[in-house]
Amino acid sequence: MYHTVVIGGGCLGAATAISLQHKLNKLNIKEKVCIIDKSVLCAAESSRHSGIVRSANADQDASLMASESTKLWKNLESIWGVDMETEQFGAIWIAKKGQDGENKAWKELSKRMKSLNIEFNEIDHTKASDLCGKSLIINEDESYYYEPAALQIDPSILRSTIYDALEYNGVEVLEKTSVESILTNDNNVTTCVTNNGNFSGKNFVNAVGAWSPQLFLKIGIKIPVTIEPVSVVNWMESPKQIKHEYPIIADYVNLCYFRSWRGNKLHAHQPRKRSVYEIAKNFINDLCAVNGGEYLNEPMNQSLAYNQIKTYEDIARKRFSNIDNTVYSSGYRSFFDITPDLRFILGEDSKFSNLYHVLGSGQAMKYSPILGEAIAEDILKRPKNINKFDYKKFSINRFGDDYMDQFWNLVNGEENTLHRQGKNTL
Ligand SMILES: Cc1cc2nc3c(=O)[nH]c(=O)nc-3n(C[C@H](O)[C@H](O)[C@H](O)COP(=O)(O)OP(=O)(O)OC[C@H]3O[C@@H](n4cnc5c(N)ncnc54)[C@H](O)[C@@H]3O)c2cc1C
Known part of the structure; x- marks a missing residue:
């Protein structure tokens, strides 16, 4: 019997397993954590x-969680027992100014960040140019903000670090092992049934991300997570124009994030869509539709069409003066896992008291260390690092039947939706 069985070996499941085993070892509790993945670790969204x-x-x-997480990324040894290389080139945020020549929302944001000790200050065009060089196209009607503490992580280094940390702490890793069903008694989960046998534990963690609705509906838990498509394109660059130590560009004028990779590649992907209407389109008609996970790793879904690459080139050309002289290097289609309110689902389940969730939100890699710590502390019933945050607002409780019923109202006014009309006519 394991102390804890973590289902799902993406960065969130792995961070939870590592933090928990690290704490058990420190407490001299001779119990084991195991992590189960139907594929290999960090193969899905985490790749x-x-x-x-x-x-x-x-x-x-x-913000608070990300800022704490940033500190942990830089000092992973303290919670995982192994360190990882990160790169701190900062991030430049770009947005259009309002008619009054100001960006009120970001001025406010900057003030709020200051109160949290997060540096996010307006910089002028000259400073933006100094930080980025001449290839960055700057405009008088845009404002520029700088977040110097922003980090870049290399996904392949993160993946290797995860394997090292699991081994260092003695977590049992079961890859190519698919949880097919889950056994329960009263209000506890008891066993995972897999193609490689049954695994019992005192606690269980749901870290299967986009697969959650599919797996957990089997034990009556409705988890509203779905996926939103996103494309990624990398261009070959010259270090003479875009050096590797280039700040991340969060371009909210052209809706694109850019960063540099080693070997001088410029990487671009678009952000998640934020309007309730756009989010709802991904959920189709049912907040618990089982339409997520399998699309993620399906090869047919990976490649980009010519016009998608060209669209990205058009976007990038608006921000970089030399993009049409660079060479397309690689690109792929991928997916964000999203919840209806774009927030995580974290912590204890409302039905099964030894089941914990850690998933959702679409932008979770950066939070892995802090979320791993939080779930580990939750399981061990210890005072939480995460106590300073309003952890409860991320609970699965918020998606009760009322929420599900009201969601379509948020979209457009329920009366106007096909969903409602369908209900009335059926
Ligand atoms: C293009 C793109 C760019 C992104 N950029 C950033 C970024 O810059 N910063 C950031 O913080 N985040 C970013 N993200 C988001 C980030 O990648 C994800 O939020 C994160 O990887 C989610 O990790 P996870 O562990 O929850 O899920 P996953 O990595 O999807 O892991 C879930 C795992 O569960 C396993 N599984 C599923 N079903 C079963 C089963 N039945 N039995 C056993 N195992 C199972 C799967 O095989 C999978 O490995 C980006 C995402 C995309 C698509």
Whole structure:
């Protein structure tokens, strides 16, 4: 019997397993954590991320969590027992000014960030140019903000570090092992049934991300997570124009994030869509539709069409003066896992008291260390690092039947939706 069985070996599941085993070892508790993945570790969403760790966020709790996570990334040894290389080139945020020549929302955001000790300050065009060089196209009607603490992580280094940390702490890793069903008694999960046998534990963690609705509906838990498509393109660059030590560019004018990779490649992907209407389109008609996970790793879904690459080239050309002289290097289609309110699902389940969730939100890689710590502390019933944040607001409880019923109202006014009309006519 394991102390804890973590289902799902993406960066969130792995971070939880590592933090928990590290704490058990320190407490001299001779019990084991195991992590189960139906594929290999970090094969799904955790292999497609851009490695960007930024803290400024309209949601204060998300900012605090990201800022704490940034500190942990830089000192992983303290919680994982192994260290990892990160790169700190900062991030430049770009947005259009309002008619009054100001960007009020970001001025406010900057003030709020200051109160949280997160540096996010307006810089002028000259400073932006100094930080980026002449290839960055700057405009008088845009404002520029700088977040110097933003980090870049190399996904392949993160993946190797995860394997090293699991081994160093003695977590049992079961790859190519698919949890087919889950056994329960009263209000506890008891066993995972897999193609490689049954695994019992005192606690269980759901870290299967986009696969959650599919797996957990089997034990009556509705988890509203779906996926939103996103494309990624990398161009070959010259270090003479875009050096590797280039700040992350969060371009909210052209809706694109850019970062540099080693070997001088410029990487671009578009952000998640934020309007409730756009989010709802991904959920189709049912907040618990089982339409997520399998699309992620399906090869047919990976490649980009010519016009998608060209669209990105057009976007990038608006921000970089030399992009049409660079060479297309690689690109792929991927998916963000999203919840209806774009927030995590974290912590204890409302039905099964030994089941914990850690998933969702689409931008989770950067939070892995802090979320791993939080779930580990939750399981061990210890005082939480995460106590400073409003952890409860990320609970699965918020998606009760009422929420599900009201969601379509948020979209467009329920009366106007096909969903409602369908209900009335059926
Ligand atoms: C293009 C792109 C760019 C991104 N950039 C960033 C970024 O810059 N910064 C950032 O913070 N985030 C970023 N993200 C988001 C980030 O990649 C994800 O939020 C994160 O990887 C999610 O990790 P996860 O562990 O929850 O899920 P996943 O990595 O999807 O892991 C879930 C795992 O569960 C396993 N599984 C599923 N079903 C079963 C089963 N039945 N039995 C056993 N195992 C199972 C799967 O095989 C998979 O390995 C980006 C995402 C994309 C698509």
